[in-house]
Amino acid sequence: MKQSEQSPREHATVPAVPHSAFSTRHSPLCTPGEHRLSRRKLLGGAALAGAAAAGGSLGLGSLLAAAETGAIKKKHKQVLFVWIDGGMSQFESWDPKPNTQFGGPFRAIPTSVPGIQISELMPHSAKQMHHLSLVRGMCTKDNAHSSGVGRIQRGDPKNRGVVYPFFGSAVANFLGQGPSGLPPYVWIKPGSGGFIYQDAGFLGPKYGALAFGDGKPPENLLRSERVAPADDDLRNMLRRKANERFAAAHPAEPVEAMDFVYDTARELMKRGDLFDEANFSARDKERYGDTEFGRHMLLGRKMLEAGVTFVKVNSYGWDTHGDNFNGHANLLPKFDRAFASIVEDLAERGMLDDVLVICLSEFGRTPRINGHVGRDHFPEAWSLVTTGTGIRRGVTVGKTNELGTYVSGDEYDIGHLFHTWFAALGIDSKAVEYDNHGQPLPLAHDDCFPIKELLA
Template sequence: MSRQSLCRPWEHQLSRRRLLGTMASGAAGLGAGALGGLVEPAVAEELSRQEKQVIFIWLDGGMSQLESWDPKPNTQFGGPFRDIETSVPGVRFSELLPHTARQMHHLAVVRSLHTQDNSHSAGVARINRGDPKNRGVVYPYFGSAVAKLLGPTSTGMPPYVWVKPYSSGFKADDAGFLGARYGALAIGDGEPKNDGLPLEPPENLLLNPAVSEADNQARNDLRRMFNKRYASSRRPEWTDASSYVFDVAHKLMERIDLFDDTKISDKDRERYGQHDLGRYMLMARRLIESGVRFVKVNSYHWDSHGDHFNGSQSLIPQFDQPFAALIEDLHDRSMLDNVLVVVMSEFGRTPRINSHVGRDHWPEAWSVAMAGAGLNRGLTVGKTNAEGTFVDGQEHDVGHLFHTWFQALGVASQEVEYNNAGQPLPIAHDDHWPIKELLA
């Protein structure tokens, strides 16, 4: 937005390096957003459409593979639900996923997950970090990893946004050793505020009511004037970094419409549903359309140790309806080629049904669904045995998925490394590999 008119040769150099996303200093970590002012808005939108993006849906507690992606009806542990046909002949889902079944020709389902941790406390973080080898550092979650490796899109929107229940704000924890600037900007669902905003925007996102749009423009022009004079005789990095964050802040403030419920069409409202997960997934679509690189969506209460089947009957449809709508929308808008969509949990659920009619934690054999970003469509990878207790054939760990997703996003996962203050670190488990069947 505010480029200095007095540019020096090294500034151009800086911008180019930023575009390549290779600088390691504080200012540089901000990535390609420096382009924000150089690209015409229409062009920027086109560019961002061609840029890879991610929607990562996290069903916290563990969704049951048997009531969703890998049903085993009429077997010892199959439970009461039937299976149904999908849009891909031969692939069958649980009857609790009727909408999603009709989108199967866009999806890829890995049914051979075998992961290492059956506890929530450690398992959540391990899965989210791709469970790499322990090298004594705290690895980033997938969203922070993508924010680091791909940076923001050319729209200037922040790279990593997290749609979640409860609190909003800037959450650094996901970033691990990458540092806070690769953390998530969280959009939460706080207490009802009766202000017409469905999801709570980050703090201070609304233009202060005492400041008119015109005054905001004027005071920021003054800020730019002081910055320009200051920067005209100094190294440009810090002024650039400061200008960049004010630009992103304004970019977000301009998109306050994202938090305005009245902008949602009745059709979308109906298709995504009015429950939380539906509203979150619709928000995810809108954020991706606005140019956010990575959107994480959280849903809780999937840890059904008791009364599992009644629980599934109420919970899984809340996932099914909006997820199918999301896939359909991304496809209709020609976005699915560039947007990777992933649905996962920290583990699956036990085939054995416990005495409380629940299913417990089961990392031994479970499923993850995904779509988009050039992944092959309409296929399943791997399988479980007849009773769904173990993987039959090649097992896949979360490290294989991370490799596959990075590859789909154009990152050579077996070559690219993080540089943690001189310590080179593989971006995914070094003993794992991309799943060939999924990559075109």
């Protein structure tokens, strides 16, 4: 085939193009989607697609939906994504190897599932094990934080010269904002917040994360004291009427897009109460732990209850190259309380049937204990935990050898998990493709597949 005869649609599947060449030498600049169409063009369209998916009828969507919440909410899938940044040690958490060469000082304890043991540092999670599933056969490819975080959260697909979306942006794209009218992808994290458009990759900024830095609402979220609620209603009613008049003789799309962002902004503003810690019950605060992560997980639960489609909660500081054991002895109990509490709460409220729960790091930690009594980066054999909608509960999938130095049996890359999670959300990742300006792109790595044992 002569190269000139290829259309962009064929680009991704052209057999004449050796993929190895692409993945090793391909320019990071080369994004085939840019050949024909401007990027903003997609954005404009995407904003409307999102709006349409979100509300059914533009503008009025969120109002109508509010009345039907009960019926729709059952069907709207959500995701809780807990990111343990820096690399949690599987030895000290989900895959303990007590009394072995690299096992470290901690014991293993029984859990609510006979036959599954986890580290003694996680007594609360142990009680919730029947709600959880462990993947102990994780084997991934990147041992650097800087690239690993993105690689794992983007699902490490084959390199096609485009930047893939983080899982949160991907889910926001497929599931939309749901009946809540709230932004579909929020990220609760220590440090600064804002609109993190980078997560969205080729999907475009609209699908980026709205980050609540330090668990606080984003800038300008809270209604100004200058504007009483009635005044806010009045001014927005007047704005909407002005838009209606303008749309009579002008293209509808810009007006619809404007109304959509204002509707979303107003839905968010109405939920300023979510951020008010005064609304957290004393019992919840005690159960989740009076820690930053505990507060953030509690806020995460509130966001899920409010109907946010994808909630990411971050915990930082797990890179224990030195003093790994004291480090984990300090970090894990804080994690354990908050994580076990949110799982318990979601299960109790029946939300696990609709909420997919994922908890992982960019990699695990080495069996070898280094000279600083630390463990280093180890993508070769580590564990993650998942549960919720579409996932079998109370099982372990994959295993490591006795010393924890490699995966024995089936190895699972992050691509397998992406296929599994998409399947759990009802998205057939082998049939559905992204359409990046005419370039078809698979949702997850072509060579991976959903893990059947993990699917309910």
